[in-house]
Amino acid sequence: xxxxxxxxxxxxxxxxxxxxxxxxxxxxxxxxxxxxxxxxxxxxxxxxxxxxxxxxxxxxxxxxxxxxxxxxxxxxxxxxxxxxxxxxxxxxxxxxxxxxxxxxxxxxxxxxxxxxxxxxxxxxxxxxxxxxxxxxxxxxxxxxxxxxxxxxxxxxxxxxxxxxxx
Amino acid sequence: xxxxxxxxxxxxxxxxxxxxxxxxxxxxxxxxxxxxxxxxxxxxxxxxxxxxxxxxxxxxxxxxxxxxxxxxxxxxxxxxxxxxxxxxxxxxxxxxxxxxxxxxxxxxxxxxxxxxxxxxxxxxxxxxxxxxxxxxxxxxxxxxxxxxxxxxxxxxxxxxxxxxxxxxxxxxxxxxxxxxxxxxxxxxxxxxxxxxxxxxxxxxxxxxxxxxxxxxxxxxxxxxxxxxxxxxxxxxxxxxxxxxxxxxxxxxxxxxxxxxxxxxxxxxxxxxxxxxxxxxxxxxxxxxxxxxxxxxxxxxxxxxxxxxxxxxxxxxxxxxxxxxxxxxxxxxxxxxxxxxxxxxxxxxxxxxxxxxxxxxxxxxxxxxxxxxxxxxxxxxxxxxxxxxxxxxxxxxxxxxxxxxxxxxxxxxxxxxxxxxxxxxxxxxxxxxxxxxxxxxxxxxxxxxxxxxxxxxxxxxxxxxxxxxxxxxxxxxxxxxxxxxxxxxxxxxxxxxxxxxxxxxxxxxxxxxxxxxxxxxxxxxxxxxxxxxxxxxxxxxxxxxxxxxxxxxxxxxxxxxxxxxxxxxxxxxxxxxxxxxxxxxxxxxxxxxxxxxxxxxxxxxxxxxxxxxxxxxxxxxxxxxxxxxxxxxxxxxxxxxxxxxxxxxxxxxxxxxxxxxxxxxxxxxxxxxxxxxxxxxxxxxxxxxxxxxxxxxxxxxxxxxxxxxxxxxxxxxxxxxxxxxxxxxxxxxxxxxxxxxxxxxxxxxx
Ligand SMILES: [Zn+2]
Numbered sequence: 023x024x025x026x027x028x029x030x031x032x033x034x035x036x037x038x039x040x041x042x043x044x045x046x047x048x049x050x051x052x053x054x055x056x057x058x059x060x061x062x063x064x065x066x067x068x069x070x071x072x073x074x075x076x077x078x079x080x081x082x083x084x085x086x087x088x089x090x091x092x093x094x095x096x097x098x099x100x101x102x103x104x105x106x107x108x109x110x111x112x113x114x115x116x117x118x119x120x121x122x123x124x125x126x127x128x129x130x131x132x133x134x135x136x137x138x139x140x141x142x143x144x145x146x147x148x149x150x151x152x153x154x155x156x157x158x159x160x161x162x163x164x165x166x167x168x169x170x171x172x173x174x175x176x177x178x179x180x181x182x183x184x185x186x187x188x
Numbered sequence: 189x190x191x192x193x194x195x196x197x198x199x200x201x202x203x204x205x206x207x208x209x210x211x212x213x214x215x216x217x218x219x220x221x222x223x224x225x226x227x228x229x230x231x232x233x234x235x236x237x238x239x240x241x242x243x244x245x246x247x248x249x250x251x252x253x254x255x256x257x258x259x260x261x262x263x264x265x266x267x268x269x270x271x272x273x274x275x276x277x278x279x280x281x282x283x284x285x286x287x288x289x290x291x292x293x294x295x296x297x298x299x300x301x302x303x304x305x306x307x308x309x310x311x312x313x314x315x316x317x318x319x320x321x322x323x324x325x326x327x328x329x330x331x332x333x334x335x336x337x338x339x340x341x342x343x344x345x346x347x348x349x350x351x352x353x354x355x356x357x358x359x360x361x362x363x364x365x366x367x368x369x370x371x372x373x374x375x376x377x378x379x380x381x382x383x384x385x386x387x388x389x390x391x392x393x394x395x396x397x398x399x400x401x402x403x404x405x406x407x408x409x410x411x412x413x414x415x416x417x418x419x420x421x422x423x424x425x426x427x428x429x430x431x432x433x434x435x436x437x438x439x440x441x442x443x444x445x446x447x448x449x450x451x452x453x454x455x456x457x458x459x460x461x462x463x464x465x466x467x468x469x470x471x472x473x474x475x476x477x478x479x480x481x482x483x484x485x486x487x488x489x490x491x492x493x494x495x496x497x498x499x500x501x502x503x504x505x506x507x508x509x510x511x512x513x514x515x516x517x518x519x520x521x522x523x524x525x526x527x528x529x530x531x532x533x534x535x536x537x538x539x540x541x542x543x544x545x546x547x548x549x550x551x552x553x554x555x556x557x558x559x560x561x562x563x564x565x566x567x568x569x570x571x572x573x574x575x576x577x578x579x580x581x582x583x584x585x586x587x588x589x590x591x592x593x594x595x596x597x598x599x600x601x602x603x604x605x606x607x608x609x610x611x612x613x614x615x616x617x618x619x620x621x622x623x624x625x626x627x628x629x630x631x632x633x634x635x636x637x638x639x640x641x642x643x644x645x646x647x648x649x650x651x652x653x654x655x656x657x658x659x660x661x662x663x664x665x666x667x668x669x670x671x672x673x674x675x676x677x678x679x680x681x682x683x684x685x686x687x688x689x690x691x692x693x694x695x696x697x698x699x700x701x702x703x704x705x706x707x708x709x710x711x712x713x714x715x716x717x718x719x720x721x722x723x724x725x726x727x728x729x730x731x732x733x734x735x736x737x738x739x740x741x742x743x744x745x746x747x748x749x750x751x752x753x754x755x756x757x758x759x760x761x762x763x764x765x766x767x768x769x770x771x772x773x774x775x776x777x778x779x780x781x782x783x784x785x786x787x788x789x790x791x792x793x794x795x796x797x798x799x800x801x802x803x804x805x806x807x808x809x810x811x812x813x814x815x816x817x818x819x820x821x822x823x824x825x826x827x828x829x830x831x832x833x834x835x836x837x838x839x840x841x842x843x844x845x846x847x848x849x850x851x852x853x854x855x856x857x858x859x860x861x862x863x864x865x866x867x868x869x870x871x872x873x874x875x876x877x878x879x880x881x882x883x884x885x886x887x888x889x890x891x892x893x894x895x896x897x898x899x900x901x902x903x904x905x906x907x908x909x910x911x912x913x914x915x916x917x918x919x920x921x922x923x924x925x926x927x928x929x930x931x932x933x934x935x936x937x
Contacts, residue, residue: 045697049673062928089608123935129665134931161681176678
């Protein structure tokens with residue numbers, strides 16, 4: 023498998039006989055809750071992949087996630103990383119999401135994001151570049167549930183943009 | 189199903205009916221179809237059983253297996269990182285066939301300059317190159333790896349004709365080797381040992397700049413005979429680097445010459461401890477054989493640190509004798525600390541050993557040997573008593589790789605000696621896994637070149653049980669809930685488990701996690717411990733020191749449990765289908781004697797007046813009309829039945845609440861429906877509807893639930909046992925607050 027060279031020493035190649043998870047994917051659920059005028063977003067990524075990505079995209083001292091050495095400022099790092107790599111345009115307007123928080127669960131970091139004050143959605147375009155810097159096999163799946171219409175969209179480093187019409 | 193039933197039932201209740209109006213319709217030509225039922229038997233997929241691999245999944249009367257014995261003299265040239273070997277091979281043709289040639293595996297040739305492994309790797313430029321990677325890709329000459337075969341001779345010293353096809357070498361026999369005969373020959377070889385760190389190779393050395401030493405983990409280091417078996421003939425698929433090994437069992441006598449200040453361990457019984465250990469080390473070595481409570485140091489950190497400052501030009505030779513093993517590997521370095529603990533496996537003493545440099549401490553002295561001991565005990569419970577005399581865990585950077593009685597494992601603390609829980613747990617996980625490989629495939633010797641999942645999946649499964657018994661909260665990553673993101677992934681990037689290893693998308697979840705999670709589900713949810721464990725043990729013991737196929741596993745699990753599991757194998761192992769069930773709807777009914785609108789409509793369609801419908805008991809959701817019974821006992825017909833047929837009518841428990849629950853299945857897998865019913869008083873019932881509930885309807889099924897308490901919640905798979913990819917439709921009534929709303933509240937507080 024191809025992974026970016028600089029981090030070759032710390033990444034897993036597929037000649038190993040043991041795996042922690044060895045698949046590179048994130049899962050994002052986007053629900054439009056009309057009564058609350060709210061677009062609710064839940065993003066799930068593997069913690070160790072995210073750690074590698076944060077270290078890969080920064081020249082600062084490498085950090086550790088979910089250990090006793092996790093920096094206190096990590097929430098701000100998460101927020102700015104997510105803002106840079108995941109964005110939403112609703113009805114042709116770029117909409118900023120609120121970073122509500124995260125939790126760690128079963129090797130995954132789960133982020134809760136929300137775009138408030140949305141009345142209707144005719145058009146949703148999504149840019150998803152999560153973990154693409156470190157993992158060329160990264161598969162980012164976005165499941166949308168908008169007006170009871172379910173849709174699943176696959177993003178890869180080669181395809182980071184998608185438009186969904188309603 | 190329900191409809192037909194209803195109609196027949198209704199018919200029998202009708203007092204009389206006029207002639208059924210015969211409608212004449214033009215004949216409609218309907219297309220037929222073949223059997224696409226999810227419960228269709230796997231006869232098309234399975235190999236036909238025979239007297240070698242039987243229909244019960246056991247080795248048959250005519251099952252055969254070759255044996256290959258090796259006597260080897262090996263020299264480790266530490267100064268130049270070269271390995272030299274001379275091997276004498278005795279090949280026993282136990283098959284019924286005459287063999288015109290023998291195939292030998294040259295795994296090191298994967299690293300040869302002309303290796304085709306890099307050539308099949310597609311892809312554009314990297315996003316970013318380090319200078320090392322840039323030089324490696326575009327400037328440097330490829331590593332000069334691969335075997336240099338110096339001589340291939342028969343037992344009388346005459347050159348043998350041979351042909352090398354990349355990682356495979358054919359020994360051209362002058363005359364076919366008859367069934368039951370042996371063939372003796374010798375190979376002399378050497379190769380440049382690779383640094384295993386940059387490419388994460390399975391074997392090689394790691395160089396420590398600080399003290400100038402190398403730590404060698406040496407495997408696939410000698411030309412090894414291919415398997416010749418009853419299902420593949422010669423297993424001589426090329427070694428591309430991923431799909432691992434298929435090997436015959438045999439006996440080994442191996443002499444390994446190293447610098448005098450190295451500590452070494454290997455597959456097999458160390459025959460000359462007096463010669464290679466100091467008297468103090470020898471005394472500790474012996475004492476350890478009876479120390480069961482804690483690891484005892486044979487080589488201390490102090491001694492190792494002293495040794496790593498030296499650089500002896502003298503040598504010593506270690507001799508090992510290994511019986512009935514499928515391979516041989518060793519680890520050697522000046523840097524090794526060595527600890528040992530005796531383990532009692534049902535009355536037999538087995539040694540648990542660890543070799544690690546000071547860089548592994550304090551993690552390794554605390555955990556490694558204890559984890560080896562725990563793993564041997566737990567695996568022995570689920571399979572058979574560990575038959576070898578030892579198991580060694582060797583510290584090796586970034587590695588997790590298994591060989592008979594010895595394996596390489598990662599887990600290195602930070603430079604200051606501290607480590608995170610994550611590093612510790614990953615190390616416990618990898619040691620459990622690699623030591624566990626002693627059972628699969630070192631003993632239950634499936635063909636890894638063909639089927640990665642047969643050893644990785646089965647091993648990851650027992651690894652999971654072993655980790656959970658080490659620490660019940662251990663994050664194994666192999667539970668059904670952990671495989672959900674993979675199974676919900678894009679179909680173009682998934683392969684069925686039953687795919688040859690080199691062709692598999694997403695190797696890790698495909699060959700490790702998914703089979704492990706599936707077997708966990710089978711044991712915990714579908715079969716139960718008793719049936720599963722007996723069948724799994726049967727499979728393991730039937731195929732100890734033999735070469736099983738996937739069918740042998742599938743058939744044994746069914747044969748020993750009386751459970752038809754073809755539907756499970758078909759869905760979980762032969763397809764990429766996922767599981768998604770939901771509660772589609774819930775309707776409440778009451779008991780009445782007033783004919784329901786459904787039965788009235790049915791009667792009407794046959795021209796029967798309502799008055800002629802025979803009195804009956806109905807579950808109705810029509811709006812209640814004047815004079816209808818209020819409770820079941822107000823239904824005269826029912827009351828009469830109870831009073832006539834029950835000894836103590838007043839104590840008969842008649843349910844008051846009736847529900848029709850529709851379960852829907854949006855995924856392609858068939859699995860049991862696990863349902864938790866919560867009643868108004870807070871009590872719960874757990875119901876397991878076997879997977880066969882889907883045998884005639886693949887989309888939705890209905891159940892009528894009768895209860896004397898009102899149901900307030902219906903929850904499918906509340907404990908996440910079935911890898912349901914979307915749990916938002918699993919609960920009725922649908923939660924008012926979504927997962928998101930609840931988390932938002934919690935996170936903001
Ligand atoms: Zn493995």
